Amino acid sequence: MKTLYPLLLSAALLTPVASPALAADDFSACLAGLRGDAAAKGVNGDTYSRYTSALEPDMTVIEALDYQPEFRSPIWDYLAALVDDERVADGRAKLAEWGDTLRAVEARYGVDPETVVAVWGVESNYGRNFGKRPLVTSLATLSCFGRRQSYFRGEFFTTLKILQEGHVAPEHLNGSWAGAFGHTQFMPSTFMRVAVDFDGDGRRDLVDSVPDALASTANYLVRSGWRSGEPWGYEVKLPQGFDESLAGRKKRRPLAEWVAMGLSRIGDEPVAPHDGPAALLLPAGAAGPAFLVFRNFDAIYSYNAAESYALAIAHLSDRLKGGGDFATPWPTDDAGISRAERRELQTLLLERGHDIGEVDGMIGSRTREAIKAEQARLGFEENGRAGRKILDALRPPASPADAAPR
Numbered sequence: 001m002k003t004l005y006p007l008l009l010s011a012a013l014l015t016p017v018a019s020p021a022l023a024a025d026d027f028s029a030c031l032a033g034l035r036g037d038a039a040a041k042g043v044n045g046d047t048y049s050r051y052t053s054a055l056e057p058d059m060t061v062i063e064a065l066d067y068q069p070e071f072r073s074p075i076w077d078y079l080a081a082l083v084d085d086e087r088v089a090d091g092r093a094k095l096a097e098w099g100d101t102l103r104a105v106e107a108r109y110g111v112d113p114e115t116v117v118a119v120w121g122v123e124s125n126y127g128r129n130f131g132k133r134p135l136v137t138s139l140a141t142l143s144c145f146g147r148r149q150s151y152f153r154g155e156f157f158t159t160l161k162i163l164q165e166g167h168v169a170p171e172h173l174n175g176s177w178a179g180a181f182g183h184t185q186f187m188p189s190t191f192m193r194v195a196v197d198f199d200g201d202g203r204r205d206l207v208d209s210v211p212d213a214l215a216s217t218a219n220y221l222v223r224s225g226w227r228s229g230e231p232w233g234y235e236v237k238l239p240q241g242f243d244e245s246l247a248g249r250k251k252r253r254p255l256a257e258w259v260a261m262g263l264s265r266i267g268d269e270p271v272a273p274h275d276g277p278a279a280l281l282l283p284a285g286a287a288g289p290a291f292l293v294f295r296n297f298d299a300i301y302s303y304n305a306a307e308s309y310a311l312a313i314a315h316l317s318d319r320l321k322g323g324g325d326f327a328t329p330w331p332t333d334d335a336g337i338s339r340a341e342r343r344e345l346q347t348l349l350l351e352r353g354h355d356i357g358e359v360d361g362m363i364g365s366r367t368r369e370a371i372k373a374e375q376a377r378l379g380f381e382e383n384g385r386a387g388r389k390i391l392d393a394l395r396p397p398a399s400p401a402d403a404a405p406r
């Protein structure tokens with residue numbers, strides 16, 4: 001029976017991710033094999049050697065590539081964290097700090113400061129969150145293991161070209177597991193297509209130059225069809241018994257048709273200053289907020305190909321202009337909570353003895369398990385969600401006067 005062990009071991013070795021040693025061997029061979037392809041894309045031999053000779057793979061990016069979230073947040077959770085008072089206040093501070101630059105960007109590209117700053121706030125929390133993974137390591141690993149290798153090879157070679165051309169300091173070229181980097185979280189190929197040198201130092205630096213990053217964001221939106229002076233869209237009120245199947249970002253029709261169907265803009269402003277095609281978005285169905293969106297919404301959408309993401313940027317830009325929350329509440333009795341409230345919830349969970357790690361406002365699996373345990377104790381639905389209901393239940397009474405009567 002002794003032979004069973006070696007058999008099991010060798011079976012384990014057949015799985016690349018299970019063996020760091022084997023992965024490293026494969027990695028060296030893979031990188032050697034890619035040298036010629038890199039040269040064909042304009043990466044010279046010196047550059048290739050300098051940045052790949054001592055490289056070791058980071059197999060955690062392959063895990064990230066294959067990760068399937070078991071928990072999907074409802075849109076009101078997503079927006080509550082991305083567009084909270086803290087991000088609005090931070091954005092207003094950035095509008096003041098970078099006012100001259102933002103006005104110059106608007107003069108050249110026709111994109112208003114609030115929209116540019118809203119993209120910045122959602123993409124990297126105004127430059128606080130670039131991602132910590134060295135780009136060359138991540139993209140080289142993704143070029144040699146896992147799915148979509150040919151796509152990531154293109155991004156890998158482009159990253160080496162960015163370094164070869166001296167745009168970004170190599171030690172600062174860190175980003176997400178997939179290779180998005182800098183204030184604007186561009187992929188390397190997007191950088192090559194769209195990034196601009198706005199501070200005039202000859203480098204397109206989306207990591208260490210805020211002017212380059214802000215102008216590159218505006219340039220991205222313009223290239224995606226942004227039209228100066230037009231709104232992204234606005235919240236509307238639906239008529240009684242409205243047919244939900246008419247909603248959808250691609251189901252555009254002339255604004256006059258929507259008006260004829262009984263849709264009206266919330267507030268006192270006219271329906272639109274123009275008469276382009278419009279689409280109706282119902283992110284939570286007809287019972288929640290409804291939005292008519294125009295061409296500029298599609299420009300924002302192209303940044304990350306997600307409607308909830310585009311709505312977060314659009315809404316943040318409105319908040320930065322002085323607008324308020326949506327008029328129609330989300331259809332839930334357990335609303336989403338801000339990042340400050342998430343940190344408060346985590347602190348309350350720690351005080352109750354749950355081992356959730358650091359209080360960082362990020363709701364990971366350990367925080368969710370702790371929430372589930374508290375939900376079970378309280379007789380709530382055990383969904384692990386960080387919402388208003390569990391936060392209120394765990395909060396101590398505000399003052400002795402609020403406590404239960406004696």
Ligand code: CA
Nearest residue numbers: 197199201203
């Ligand atoms: Ca520059």
